Amino acid sequence: MTSVRAKAAQIIHQVTHKHIPLKLEDSLLSPQDRALLQELVLGTLRYYIKLNAITAALSQNPKSVSGTLLESLIACGLYQLLYTEIPAYAVVNETVNAARELKLGSCTGFINAVLHKVCSEDTDAEKFVLKEHEIFAYPKWLFKRIKKNYPKNYREVLSGGNEKPSMWLRVDLNRISLADYIEMLKKENIDICRTLEPSGICLSKTCPPSMLPGISQGLCYIQDASAQLAVTYMAPKENERILDACAAPGGKTIHIIESTKGNADVTAVDIHPQRLERLRENLKIRGINLTIIQGSAADPDKWWDGKPFDRILLDAPCSGTGVIRRHPDIKFVRKEKDISELIELQMNMLEALWKLLKHGGTLMYTTCSILKEENQIQINNFLYIHRDDAELEEIPESQHLPSDDGRDGFFYAKIRKK
Numbered sequence: 001m002t003s004v005r006a007k008a009a010q011i012i013h014q015v016t017h018k019h020i021p022l023k024l025e026d027s028l029l030s031p032q033d034r035a036l037l038q039e040l041v042l043g044t045l046r047y048y049i050k051l052n053a054i055t056a057a058l059s060q061n062p063k064s065v066s067g068t069l070l071e072s073l074i075a076c077g078l079y080q081l082l083y084t085e086i087p088a089y090a091v092v093n094e095t096v097n098a099a100r101e102l103k104l105g106s107c108t109g110f111i112n113a114v115l116h117k118v119c120s121e122d123t124d125a126e127k128f129v130l131k132e133h134e135i136f137a138y139p140k141w142l143f144k145r146i147k148k149n150y151p152k153n154y155r156e157v158l159s160g161g162n163e164k165p166s167m168w169l170r171v172d173l174n175r176i177s178l179a180d181y182i183e184m185l186k187k188e189n190i191d192i193c194r195t196l197e198p199s200g201i202c203l204s205k206t207c208p209p210s211m212l213p214g215i216s217q218g219l220c221y222i223q224d225a226s227a228q229l230a231v232t233y234m235a236p237k238e239n240e241r242i243l244d245a246c247a248a249p250g251g252k253t254i255h256i257i258e259s260t261k262g263n264a265d266v267t268a269v270d271i272h273p274q275r276l277e278r279l280r281e282n283l284k285i286r287g288i289n290l291t292i293i294q295g296s297a298a299d300p301d302k303w304w305d306g307k308p309f310d311r312i313l314l315d316a317p318c319s320g321t322g323v324i325r326r327h328p329d330i331k332f333v334r335k336e337k338d339i340s341e342l343i344e345l346q347m348n349m350l351e352a353l354w355k356l357l358k359h360g361g362t363l364m365y366t367t368c369s370i371l372k373e374e375n376q377i378q379i380n381n382f383l384y385i386h387r388d389d390a391e392l393e394e395i396p397e398s399q400h401l402p403s404d405d406g407r408d409g410f411f412y413a414k415i416r417k418k
């Protein structure tokens with residue numbers, strides 16, 4: 001059987017050099033090994049660009065290491081030395097053993113040398129003469145964009161994206177009160193650190209979803225507080241006709257249904273069949289029935305029945321730059337050219353869905369992005385084009401940054417049709 005470190009190096013390599021989105025399911029591992037694998041992979045990916053620059057600085061021939069599985073294995077070792085409490089001797093031994101498993105036995109001298117050097121060196125940035133984007137461990141293009149977006153506080157914003165995220169739950173208040181669910185968690189020895197009215201709970205430590213009481217019956221849903229606020233700010237009402245235009249896997253659809261006590265006429269649309277399958281499963285365990293459509297939010301002529309909606313949620317596909325700490329593979333999978341394509345798609349969706357909204361109705365536009373070009377600039381352009389029939393409704397916040405208080409980065413704009 002492959003060791004956890006060897007497995008981690010292989011997964012990291014797939015993401016960093018083959019640009020394949022991260023998949024961490026491995027049912028063959030014990031729960032402890034699964035937790036270790038997750039820690040090593042997510043942690044190494046968060047800091048990969050920095051760790052890699054350190055390896056290059058310590059290597060006599062950086063080009064020979066660049067892009068190899070060896071590079072990923074060493075980055076994983078460096079992550080453990082610099083960011084975890086795992087003793088250095090264990091890190092070095094396990095990394096060398098993993099190298100042999102991965103048929104990199106001829107490189108053990110180099111691995112030993114790099115890891116020992118970092119153990120004994122002062123590892124601050126100046127020592128290794130790293131570039132600023134390497135210090136913050138972001139690809140250069142994304143570093144530049146974030147710096148341009150946040151010239152005064154970009155350091156905090158970038159560091160916020162490297163933090164370990166908290167695990168948040170949303171409780172179905174139609175079935176249990178927040179206090180009673182917290183009691184259920186206590187009985188399972190799961191501690192909480194804060195709550196978000198009316199239905200959010202933040203756990204002190206992340207835990208495997210299967211340990212959460214009632215999760216398989218839909219008593220709670222794992223969802224960051226920022227995502228929960230999208231529906232809170234949207235404020236859907238009973239008896240309304242509501243469209244969730246990019247709905248899968250259904251976190252916000254279910255929240256809309258819970259908030260309206262199942263008494264709203266909700267339509268859920270998404271373009272991806274597999275993601276819609278997850279939405280169907282999430283609805284099924286809760287016994288929820290609603291209209292589900294596979295189609296494009298940018299092309300409603302293909303699926304709309306012509307009856308206008310009171311409320312529309314457009315939780316748009318985006319760069320995901322507000323949730324990079326949850327999905328550090330974004331740093332490697334996302335490319336700069338994706339951003340302009342996403343901006344165009346978001347605008348096409350806004351325009352297409354606007355026609356489906358009743359006069360007096362509201363469209364809630366949200367993204368888990370921190371880039372103004374997908375958010376404030378996008379909405380300002382829309383409001384300018386629609387200055388005759390659209391106005392912004394006030395909500396408690398528009399742009400949330402992970403560096404603000406640990407919630408995910410999120411953008412919210414509620415637009416009323418005059």
Ligand SMILES: C[S@@+](CC[C@H](N)C(=O)[O-])C[C@H]1O[C@@H](n2cnc3c(N)ncnc32)[C@H](O)[C@@H]1O
Nearest residue numbers: 246247248249250251252270271272296297315
């Ligand atoms: C941010 S996610 C939605 C998350 C979802 N609202 C939730 O809370 O669980 C964006 C979604 O947009 C979908 N999507 C991408 N392009 C689309 C399109 N042209 N039309 C409809 N959905 C699209 C993706 O499949 C993805 O599920």
